[in-house]
Amino acid sequence: xxxxxxxxxxxxxxxxxxxxxxxxxxxxxxxxxxxxxxxxxxxxxxxxxxxxxxxxxxxxxxxxxxxxxxxxxxxxxxxxxxxxxxxxxxxxxxxxxxxxxxxxxxxxxxxxxxxxxxxxxxxxxxxxxxxxxxxxxxxxxxxxxxxxxxxxxxxxxxxxxxxxxxxxxxxxxxxxxxxxxxxxxxxxxxxxxxxxxxxxxxxxxxxxxxxxxxxxxxxxxxxxxxxxxxxxxxxxxxxxxxxxxxxxxxxxxxxxxxxxxxxxxxxxxxxxxxxxxxxxxxxxxxxxxxxxxxxxxxxxxxxxxxxxxxxxxxxxxxxxxxxxxxxxxxxxxxx
Amino acid sequence: xxxxxxxxxxxxxxxxxxxxxxxxxxxxxxxxxxxxxxxxxxxxxxxxxxxxxxxxxxxxxxxxxxxxxxxxxxxxxxxxxxxxxxxxxxxxxxxxxxxxxxxxxxxxxxxxxxxxxxxxxxxxxxxxxxxxxxxxxxxxxxxxxxxxxxxxxxxxxxxxxxxxxxxxxxxxxxxxxxxxxxxxxxxxxxxxxxxxxxxxxxxxxxxxxxxxxxxxxxxxxxxxxxxxxxxxxxxxxxxxxxxxxxxxxxxxxxxxxxxxxxxxxxxxxxxxxxxxxxxxxxxxxxxxxxxxxxx
Numbered sequence: 001x002x003x004x005x006x007x008x009x010x011x012x013x014x015x016x017x018x019x020x021x022x023x024x025x026x027x028x029x030x031x032x033x034x035x036x037x038x039x040x041x042x043x044x045x046x047x048x049x050x051x052x053x054x055x056x057x058x059x060x061x062x063x064x065x066x067x068x069x070x071x072x073x074x075x076x077x078x079x080x081x082x083x084x085x086x087x088x089x090x091x092x093x094x095x096x097x098x099x100x101x102x103x104x105x106x107x108x109x110x111x112x113x114x115x116x117x118x119x120x121x122x123x124x125x126x127x128x129x130x131x132x133x134x135x136x137x138x139x140x141x142x143x144x145x146x147x148x149x150x151x152x153x154x155x156x157x158x159x160x161x162x163x164x165x166x167x168x169x170x171x172x173x174x175x176x177x178x179x180x181x182x183x184x185x186x187x188x189x190x191x192x193x194x195x196x197x198x199x200x201x202x203x204x205x206x207x208x209x210x211x212x213x214x215x216x217x218x219x220x221x222x223x224x225x226x227x228x229x230x231x232x233x234x235x236x237x238x239x240x241x242x243x244x245x246x247x248x249x250x251x252x253x254x255x256x257x258x259x260x261x262x263x264x265x266x267x268x269x270x271x272x273x274x275x276x277x278x279x280x281x282x283x284x285x286x287x288x289x290x291x292x293x294x295x296x297x298x299x300x301x302x303x304x305x306x307x308x309x310x311x312x313x314x315x316x317x318x319x320x321x322x323x324x325x326x327x328x329x330x331x332x333x334x335x
Numbered sequence: 336x337x338x339x340x341x342x343x344x345x346x347x348x349x350x351x352x353x354x355x356x357x358x359x360x361x362x363x364x365x366x367x368x369x370x371x372x373x374x375x376x377x378x379x380x381x382x383x384x385x386x387x388x389x390x391x392x393x394x395x396x397x398x399x400x401x402x403x404x405x406x407x408x409x410x411x412x413x414x415x416x417x418x419x420x421x422x423x424x425x426x427x428x429x430x431x432x433x434x435x436x437x438x439x440x441x442x443x444x445x446x447x448x449x450x451x452x453x454x455x456x457x458x459x460x461x462x463x464x465x466x467x468x469x470x471x472x473x474x475x476x477x478x479x480x481x482x483x484x485x486x487x488x489x490x491x492x493x494x495x496x497x498x499x500x501x502x503x504x505x506x507x508x509x510x511x512x513x514x515x516x517x518x519x520x521x522x523x524x525x526x527x528x529x530x531x532x533x534x535x536x537x538x539x540x541x542x543x544x545x546x547x548x549x550x551x552x553x554x555x556x557x558x559x560x561x562x563x564x565x566x567x568x569x570x571x572x573x574x575x576x577x578x579x580x581x582x583x584x585x586x587x588x589x590x591x592x593x594x595x596x597x598x599x600x601x602x603x604x605x606x607x608x609x610x611x612x613x614x615x616x617x618x619x620x621x622x623x624x625x626x627x628x629x630x
Contacts, residue, residue, distance in 0.1 A: 048518050069524040077515035084537035098523050158519075 001059040001072070001165040003198055008044065008054035010037035010222040017054040018224045020217060022166075027192050027199040029213035029230070031206065031245055037222035038202035042170040045200065046075045058165060069102075074159035076169045080151040082143040088154050089139040092126045095162045129161045132191055149180040156184075160191065167192065169201045185211050206234075206246045218245045240333045249295070251331075252305040254280075260333045265295070265308040267329035270321060277324040280305075287315045298323065362601075368594035386595035396596065398571065399579045400603065406575065407554040407607075410493045414550060415543070417494065418501025423531070425506055436506075439499040451563025454492040458564075478565065482572040485565050489573055492560055497550060504546045508539035544615055551611060555604045576600050 002024045007017030022028050032038045043049045045056065047068030055064040063071055074095070082091050100118050130136040133153045143151055152172060159167055169188075173181040189212050192199045201212055209216040209230045216233050218225035218241070226233055226242040237243035240260050244250045247264050254261040263280075272279070282300040289295070289312050296307040296315045300323065307323060315321065369387070372380045390396050421439075426432050445453070460466040460477045469476040478488040512535060520534045558577035561567065567574035580600060584593035 043518075046518075046522060048521065068522055073522075075519070075522060077513075077519060079513040079515040081513070081515045081519040083533045085533065095523050098525070102524060 001198060003045065003166050003200075004057040004060075006055050006057065008056065009052045010040040010044065010219075012052035014052070014222050016223065020224065020227060022198050022200060023215070024198055025196040026214040027189070027201060027212055028215040028217055028227075029209040030200060030202040030217045030219060031204065031209050032202070032219035033204055033245070035221070036219040038204075038219060039170055040222065041219070042075065042168045042200065042202060045166065045168050046073050047071045048075075072165040074162045074164035074167050076152075076156050076159045076167075076172045078171045078174055080143075080148065080155055080175070082151060082154050082158070084143055086142075087139065088130070088135060088141050088143070088146070088157075089126055091143065091154055092129055092139075092157045092161050093122050095158055096122045096125060099162070125161055125163075129157045132194075133157050133160070133187065149176055149184065152176060153184070156188070160195070163195070163197075165198060167197045167199045169199065171202050171204075188212065206248050209246070210234075216246075218242050220245070237331065243331055243333075249306045249308075252300070253303055254301055255303075258335050260335065262331045262333065263305075263325045263329060265306040267325050268305070268307040268323045269309060269325070270307070270313070270315075270323065272324040273326050276327060278327050278330050280323040280325070282321055282323050284315045284317055284319050284321050286317055287313070289313070365594045365597050368590050369598050370595075372591050382591070386592045387599065390592060390595050390599055395571065395574075395579060396576075396599075399574055399576045402573070403555060403575045404607075406489070406493075406557070407551060409490055410497070410554050411547060411550055413490065413494050414498045414501050415547060418498050418546065419505050419539075419543075421498065421502040422505035422509055423535075425502075427510065436503070439502055442496050442499050445496075447559040448563050450492065450496050451560040454488065454495075454560070455564050458488045480569055482569060485569060485573050489561055489564060492564060493554065493557070496560070497553070500549065501546045504542050505539055508542035509535060512538050544612070547615075548608060548612060552604060552608055555607065576603075 003022040005018050005020045005022075007019060009017045030038050030041060040049070044051050047063075047066060051064060055062055057063065058072060083094060086094065100122070126139075127136065130139055133156060135150060135153050135157060138146060138150060138154075143154065146154065152175070156169070156172060159169075173184055176184065185208065188201075201208070203209065213230050215227060216230045217227040218233065220241050225245065226238045230246075233242065234246045237246060240251070240253075240262055243262050243264070249265055251262040251264055252268065268280075280300050282298040282305060284296060284298050285304075286297040287294060288297075291312065292310070294309050294311065294313040294315075296309065296313060298305045298307060298321065305323070370381060370383060372382045372385075374380075425435060442450070457463050458466045458478050460470050466476060466478070475481075476484050478484040516534050516538075517530065520530050525533065556577060557575055558581070561573050561575060562578060565573045567578050577600075580593060580596050583589050583596060
């Protein structure tokens, strides 16, 4: 199901609201730095907070006034949230059992009858989710007996098991180490493609947008910046903010009288890529390498610049160098 | 290569001396007294376990012990749940919170005999604010004359004095729980009771164990407050082990029996605390949930 934001303000007093549609079955990475309103957006969608202004629609139905527990939205938090005195199996089943209880309450006369079938359905669903997240061997364990990655898998599993129309993941992998993050990212992509849920995934890392996102939505200080396919947003940023958010490390800047020039670190090189390449005289400050790529920190017209190049580059600190970029890759933004 | 010497033992010596003088020697002195009958400095007779046998057969010791256990159980049953309820009722932030925390801490800062004095005056049936008010309301209340009144007053005093400790400990435990846990529970449609039992309780469990242990130990040793409030009366109705021991050791100067009594008293406290701790920790499903990569 699609989720539409209509003039939604992430915080009271924001100058403008956000209009955006999260298309059915797509994974959108919401990208922004700290305090950009990513978490606020998640909380508004889940219904944990009331929107200061604007409304939310799921398949055209206004859910703005709907209580959090009645919304077809599941949420995963940055902290590993599980119930400590329940096993993994009980944790995974808990939202389903809560739903059955609720349904039982609402239609009390149906209760005694459907429970056996329900219990079997819940068990099947739990097993399926556990298998897809590779925690099916841990079903009898308690959360404190699991590693961080496994705990977050259980938390993600609790959200997946609900089979909600919209799945919100608020920086779910930040607390995990790099290797685990990559692995879980891959699994999440496969899983959400299978379930065809509408997924909203927040991050501050542009790599996540490329790795996971069908779409990307950029936020800055609670305001909408740009959205679209990650590659499109990367190659055609509407503003300096958009270019910077989709770049890690950030874009290299030059200040003109009425404009900015911005070049991404990966578009700079020490040799001219073509005959008409733009040249930037600079001084090398420092070099850091990890073998596969090298970041060379320079000073260019009193600005700090970073060049990212493939492999190990021999750059000497203090030496003068000329940096080149293809004119097509030099972005110009009016002030 | 260095020759293998035993010089490292010298490094341990300060600790050995410290422990010896702070714990082992004083305790063994008491144990030494407890197996002798001492008439004067020169005349002492080894009597074996006679004093222990005598103490255990002494109905006043047994009564005081039972009173002690009843008292500890009652105050735990009241203070722990009350402390949790108060801690949950405290606001998590805001300007009111520091004020409330200070107010809660006030009873903990009052010297124990002052607490006894306060309640002694507060509960006096003729002029005390509480005592006179209760009598004016039509209840016949006199904590110096009626056994149940004495007990009620004593327990009220302890609850007033120590519930804050449980509240503050529990509050510290509660504030360490990430907000996301509550929000997830809210999305799962958990009731207030379920939030407590499934979200909060497992995460404040270890703090509660400490709170119970502290209150259990302290209440087993209670001396000053009942000494000032009731003096152990009416009759012996509120005479606890420590008071009986004092009257025996200081009042009658029966060093031998008092020493045996002391050893038994110490063992009772040790045993009860050990029983509590092992039963709670034994039934726990593994380590603290905050451990390492736990929540």
